[in-house]
Amino acid sequence: MGCSMSRLLKATVALVILVLLFMPGAMAAAAASFDASRAQQLPLPPGEVHGPESVAFDAQGRGPYSGVSDGRILRWNGPKLGWTTYAYGPGYDSETCTTSRFGTEADIESRCGRPLGLRFNQKTGDLYVADAYKGLMRVPPGGGEATVLVDQIDGMPLRFTNGVDVDQVTGQVYFTHSSMNYDRSEHEMVTKTGDSTGRLMMYDPRTSDATVLQPRMTYPNGVALSADRTHLVVASTGPCKLLRHWIKGVDAGKSEPFADLPGYPDNVRPDRKGGYWVALHREKNELPFGRDSHLLAVRVAADGKIVEEMRGPKKVRPTEIMERDDGKLYLGSVELPYVGVVKRK
Template sequence: MASGGAPAKAAAISLLAAALLMLLVFLPGGVAAAGIVVPSIDALPRGLLRGPESVASDGKGRGPHSGVSDGRVLRRNGDKLGWTTHAYGPGYSADACTASAHRPETVTKSRCGRPLGLRFHLKSGNLYIADAYKGLMRVAPGGGEAKLLVNEVDGAPLRFTNGVDVDQVTGKVYFTDSSMNCQRSEHEMVTRTGDSTGRLMRYDLRTGKVVLLRSGSTYPNGLAISVERTHLVISSTGPCKLLRYWIKGSKAGTIEVLADLPGYPDNVRPDGRGGYWVALHGEKNELPFGFNSHLLALRIGGDGKILEEMRGPKSVRPTEVMERKGGRLFLGSVELPCVAVVTRK
């Protein structure tokens, strides 16, 4: 760890605590307040680590697990042990990557990687990792070095591997490559230029083959398989839309708009009730001044209607919202040094 890491961590967490102690408000349908929640802060180890982008728990409820800025996937092991290393990609160097976690991704990307989307295959316990720079990886239940499964499709390298989900029945893995032109370190260019070279793919663990399902997409980001396993819900970040891609039935292979959103969507996670939590990195027409509050996330029904809004301070820009039993919501972020754990009153 670089010198001065501990004070940097304390300062960051202190500022974050001040921001998060502002109450997050949930609005059903955006109409009236349904309840108020108070978040707690689950800080990452080491002062220079940040960015727990995606949050996932295995079939035994262990975790959460989250990928961080030095290229590792960490697992939370209760209050006594805290966060420990669960997985890392091929070529990872603890000395080089941990010490340079605060450096630009352009310096560390090839060796360290940057884990984004995470999903478990619950039956096997395998964790699938969408690493922005390395590609699609898988690590066994015990953790350790992940195996690289896919780093190119039809001869074109994955440049911005982003979202992932697993069909729990077939074990097939769906994942996105947000751009064929830009890497994650250039993600603002993807939105600014309207880049439409994104791809949607499916990996079959039984055959080890990957199939290109759709190309020419505009910033495909997170995705989730529907409860019926008939379609995927995909966030299209730049256009501020949720898309529905059919994988079964008479519409198989077609795509349609499920919802127009008031902000830029990131990851999509099931809410356990047939709908989805969609994290918003920012509002579409957000003003740089005024009230220190904005939309953090939306709960969307299977029909695309907004069921609930989550609002909070502008210093919080979540990339994922995962709901677990007991009304707890885990908020991931690529910018903050913590996971926010929100419990409804």
């Protein structure tokens, strides 16, 4: 009996060790964690659009602004007025772009555009938009029709423009192009095939020139400029990693691993401590059963270590976590009909 119990105990310990080794994030016991299940919702117009992918605020604190499934960029004006149209891409037509009888969602997106990453230049009031189909666009202060700035590189069209960030000192715009082979409607193929035709790029508004900073990247997605403006942090979705690309110093032009993540990252946004919030669209080894909770995002410190986790219901698949000075966290999603707002206790 004693020998049997001993063998059972050893087997149990071995099983626990295996679980700890193969469950991403399980060993990161030091990381703080909080539950975002009770998020306030800023609902989009019912039945019309969905998928507020990215979240931005202007220099006056108005917003959030977010791009949605019919190609428009909307602005939240408070609970009484709700969302109103702020901007749209070239060729947008309200009749064609807001109904489904003209084809599939992919057809509408390719015609009307699909705004993904959004960032304001806080000095000029320009809003830069990474539109998956139209390329890098700029919306003038006050809104209206966007101007396409970059829709090709080296004579080849940008098929899947994705993330964007703005250097608030120089005005330079950094953005990602996820694949030369697949567009946004085929994003799963980018992961499945290990496609490495993505690029990290820079647009200079002073010269209107676009430059490839790093070619041959594997599914580059969100991008964020570091607090000291020496490097960029780029989400590599398929490999579940963050990369660091140096833009200043002795290592300028070089890319290196920055962090291994417990899930598939989307957008990367700065936190208020010199690090980053990384939205996780899905966990690496997500179980189809068990409690209705999974990792929504992680906060990564400036040294690449995961220091905080956000958990929530499995129906929420965030694409961006944006932190404001008041401590509120805004959740963007390419699937949900609302922007979520979480206030940590």
